[in-house]
Amino acid sequence: MPLGGTTPVGPPRTGARWQASLSGRVLLVDVAAIVVAVVAAYVVRFDLEVDVGLLEPRGGQYLLISVVLAEAWVLALGLGGARSHRVIGAGREENLRVVRASLALFGFAAVVCYLLKFDLARSYVAVALPLGLVSILAGRRWVARRLRADRARGEYRRRTLLVGAFETVQDLGIRMRRERSAGFDVIGVCLPGGAATPSPLPGVPVLGDVRDVAAVARRTRVDAVAVTASDTATTRTIKQIAWDLEPSGADLLVVPGLADVASPRLLMTPVDGVPVVQVTPPGYTGTQHALKRAFDVVVAGLGLAVVTVPLLLIAALVRLTSPGPALFRQERVGLNGEPFTLYKLRTMRTGAEAQLGHALGGAAGVFYKPKADPRVTRLGQFLRRYSVDEFPQLINVLRGDMSLVGPRPQVALEVAQYDDALRRRLLVKPGLTGLWQVSGRSDLPLDQSVRLDLYYVENWTLLGDVAILLRTARAMLRPEGAY
Secondary structure, eight states: OOTTSOOOSOOOOOHHHHHHHHHHHHHHHHHHHHHHHHHHHHIIIIITOTTOOTTSHHHHHHHHHHHHHHHHHHHHHHHTTTTOTTTTTOSHHHHHHHHHHHHHHHHHHHHHHHHTTOOOOHHHHHHHHHHHHHHHHHHHHHHHHHHHHHHHTTOSOEEEEEESOHHHHHHHHHHHHHOGGGOEEEEEEEOTTGGGSOOSSTTOOEEEOGGGHHHHHHHHTOSEEEEEOSTTOOHHHHHHHHHHHGGGTOEEEEEOSOOSOOGGGEEEEEETTEEEEEEOOOOOSTHHHHHHHHHHHHHHHHHHHHHHHHHHHHHHHHHHHSSSOSEEEEEEEOGGGOEEEEEEEOOBOTTGGGGHHHHHTSOOOSSOOOSSOTTBOHHHHHHHHTTGGGTTHHHHHHHTSOEEESSOOBOHHHHTTOOTTGGGGGGSOOEEEOTTTTTTGGGSOHHHHHHHHHHHHHSOOHHHHHHHHHHHHHHHHSOOSOO
16 A cells, blocks of 8 residues: 555554465475475486486485475475565575575585485485575575565555654655555554654654554554664664564564665674674775776677677668767766766767757756757667667777766766765766666656665675666666656
């Protein structure tokens, strides 16, 4: 149910029902993946050896081992918390629990075989363990994608109570509404001052004071209570809320005052019983920077080798369909505010830059791009829609002006309007593609475009770059927000 809508306060709690359904779905996926792995391991171990049949002593033993292993593997995932509704669809934590439970099982099996002096075939393990892990993780990824889609439609959602100061509750509520696939329905808030305080979220009632959280949670039968970082959320207060919530069965979520920081940068350290979150610095320089540069050079070089001939043909079409050069050059602002010359296939009429004010119909903002630009040629519309005009920027990548992945390169007019937060975009090289390009492009509101760029700057990883490049290939085939 959308955050802005009114929600009844006291319907029967349905969390247990959807939690059981979700865990059951994952159980079926796990069983299927594990059966595939142990069957494949058995076939590789025996069916390739014509002198060993299914009913031979060794074959029969391994048939029994396969059955026991499959059952134990399913049990290990459950005991390891890998099928808890709290981690299903959570990504990194879910994957870690799957890997830990699987490795623990095979480690235990190795110890048992050693004590019993049973020589477990290495070929059997070499197939069962990696294939099983890959199959389980692939199945979990499929479940996570379905879960996000189901939650966006209003299923598998947690009735949630927000607790904290006005501003922090408002920020979290807005984020939960924007990210509906996370599965939180905010049914009310608890603020200092209680019901006398205006609600920070339209249509969501203030149900009590921070001290009333447990009573409100029991009355409204919520599935989760999210406590945001504020002066009122002291360590003692949070501990008391946790104790008071135990009889209700509601999950306690503690939201630190950290926005847009990826989990790999967070390290949890206990200090005298208090969990302390350490935020590691972003990798702007050093080994990570050198690795990113090497990746850029290799991939951009291969990319240019593939697209050079098609680009020459398209360049000839640009010259034939519109007077002027095929290549468009423009000064953009790059790393640390240094200007560079950006290359693109020309998609506008010659002299289009002088007509910018007329095309925009007013002052240019930080992210300006009109949806129906009269300066764009008919061929240019096609090239822009499928991002073909951006391919010459592979030259910029090889020269070191740009990276394959990064924030969108902007002109000096836009950079001049940056505030302190936006200036952090200049801490990394601009990219040929990025989170903005694969998340809706020009259809995104300004605040979300800024947030995506800053998130990338703060949380860059090489694997993240690879994922964005793969999403870019898909976005080029199904373009959205490209004008």
